[in-house]
Amino acid sequence: MGGKDGPRFLSPAGTLTFDRNSMCGAPARTVGWRHPGYIHTSFLKELWPDSKYTYRLGHRLLNGTNIWSKLYSFKASPYPGQDSLQQIVIFGDMGKAQADGSNEFNDFQPGSLNTTNQIIRDLENIDMVVHIGDICYANGYLSQWDQFTSQIEPIASTVPYMIGSGNHERDWPGTGSFYGNLDSGGECGVPAQTVFYTPAENRAKFWYATDYGMFRFCIANTEEDWRPGTEQYKFIEQCLSSVDRQKQPWLIFLAHRVLGYSSCTYYETEGTFEEPMGREALQELWQKHKVDLAFYGHVHNYERTCPVYQSQCVANASDHYSGPFKATTHVVVGGAGASIADSEFTTSNIQWSHFRDFDFGFVKLTAFNHSSLMFEYKKSRDGNVYDHFTISRDYRDILACSIDNCPRTTLAT
Ligand SMILES: [Fe+2]
Numbered sequence: 001m002g003g004k005d006g007p008r009f010l011s012p013a014g015t016l017t018f019d020r021n022s023m024c025g026a027p028a029r030t031v032g033w034r035h036p037g038y039i040h041t042s043f044l045k046e047l048w049p050d051s052k053y054t055y056r057l058g059h060r061l062l063n064g065t066n067i068w069s070k071l072y073s074f075k076a077s078p079y080p081g082q083d084s085l086q087q088i089v090i091f092g093d094m095g096k097a098q099a100d101g102s103n104e105f106n107d108f109q110p111g112s113l114n115t116t117n118q119i120i121r122d123l124e125n126i127d128m129v130v131h132i133g134d135i136c137y138a139n140g141y142l143s144q145w146d147q148f149t150s151q152i153e154p155i156a157s158t159v160p161y162m163i164g165s166g167n168h169e170r171d172w173p174g175t176g177s178f179y180g181n182l183d184s185g186g187e188c189g190v191p192a193q194t195v196f197y198t199p200a201e202n203r204a205k206f207w208y209a210t211d212y213g214m215f216r217f218c219i220a221n222t223e224e225d226w227r228p229g230t231e232q233y234k235f236i237e238q239c240l241s242s243v244d245r246q247k248q249p250w251l252i253f254l255a256h257r258v259l260g261y262s263s264c265t266y267y268e269t270e271g272t273f274e275e276p277m278g279r280e281a282l283q284e285l286w287q288k289h290k291v292d293l294a295f296y297g298h299v300h301n302y303e304r305t306c307p308v309y310q311s312q313c314v315a316n317a318s319d320h321y322s323g324p325f326k327a328t329t330h331v332v333v334g335g336a337g338a339s340i341a342d343s344e345f346t347t348s349n350i351q352w353s354h355f356r357d358f359d360f361g362f363v364k365l366t367a368f369n370h371s372s373l374m375f376e377y378k379k380s381r382d383g384n385v386y387d388h389f390t391i392s393r394d395y396r397d398i399l400a401c402s403i404d405n406c407p408r409t410t411l412a413t
Helices: 112-121 143-156 190-195 231-241 265-270 279-288 395-399
Strands: 014-016 039-041 052-055 058-060 066-068 072-075 086-091 128-132 161-164 208-212 215-219 250-255 293-296 302-309 320-322 329-333 353-357 361-369 372-379 385-392
Touching (some): 112 143, 112 361, 128 293, 143 161, 143 190, 215 231, 231 279, 250 361, 279 302, 302 385, 329 361, 353 385
Parallel strands (some): 128 161, 250 293, 293 329, 320 385
Antiparallel strands (some): 014 039, 086 361, 302 329, 302 353, 361 372, 372 385
16 A cells, blocks of 8 residues: 555455354355355555555465455545545445346346446545445345445445445344344344444444544444434434534434435335334434434435424425524435335325435535535436535534524523
């Protein structure tokens, strides 16, 4: 590893793997099992912010010779609070597919290649990608993890590829997942937490904070309980409350299942327009800590709300917001690849639902500086923008009070 024309450095790697006994059931433990090989993780330290580095991965054979990968390059992250152009792509539920259609017997993620290709095409203008759960839909057929990582290699070798946990990574009956269904095909989270590195205190639990320049991301895990009194609730509160908004004004909450608002028929049938028990207590935290945006996947479509609190629009939905924070804008962006067939919207008129798209797509956030953020929703088929808005504000606007987020000023002087 080294900077442009600078000296080369060797950085040691730690190596992890897993075996069949750490799979929770079939097919991961039976016909879907294939040894994953060895996953090497190296931490590159003392990088200069925003500097370009090249690197390759090497392995020393028993006979003492070294084999090397091809050369990759990346730009080091800005330091937290740094004022520079920062561009983040966010989506859920992408999966993988074959350009030659050779997997037509199980073509469940038809939008996946379009999304991947649009991101690769725009990669020069992307600093980080967040894939919020339902990563590759291997569902217990482990070789599919290699297929997925090979599909995203041009992206993940160049920018941070951060993941959240979804039902297709984690859920399995009798293993402590919040939902006792079979969606992980017996993987129970093990491939996801081993193949991908997350800066979580406990990688199996999958909730973590990550900073990128002027952004703070709080990534929750809906496949574990998030309600008050749980470890995860404490984490969410800590993540949201510990950010210095003068340095990192853009505060983003992310989770796989829709803890906020969705008007898809699935949640309408539940009678909730959210994951049951989702926002019940969390909405107080989002409001108190002035979370700008909350993103979800799981529902395979796109939807943006007005700034909403307790199911009421606190401000009219708009293409431009300015001045003091009113309430969080909630966004479903689960249309990155997996079939949209069961993700229709309700035909009822929902006041907080501002913009809907029943198609494949993803979101891009651009922070120009500490007071200007642009949001764009792009379709995967053409990469064009179909919904967008901007936020303009100064630090005093974040300090100012709105509903339920700080005490009134005292009358004493
Ligand atoms: Fe899901």
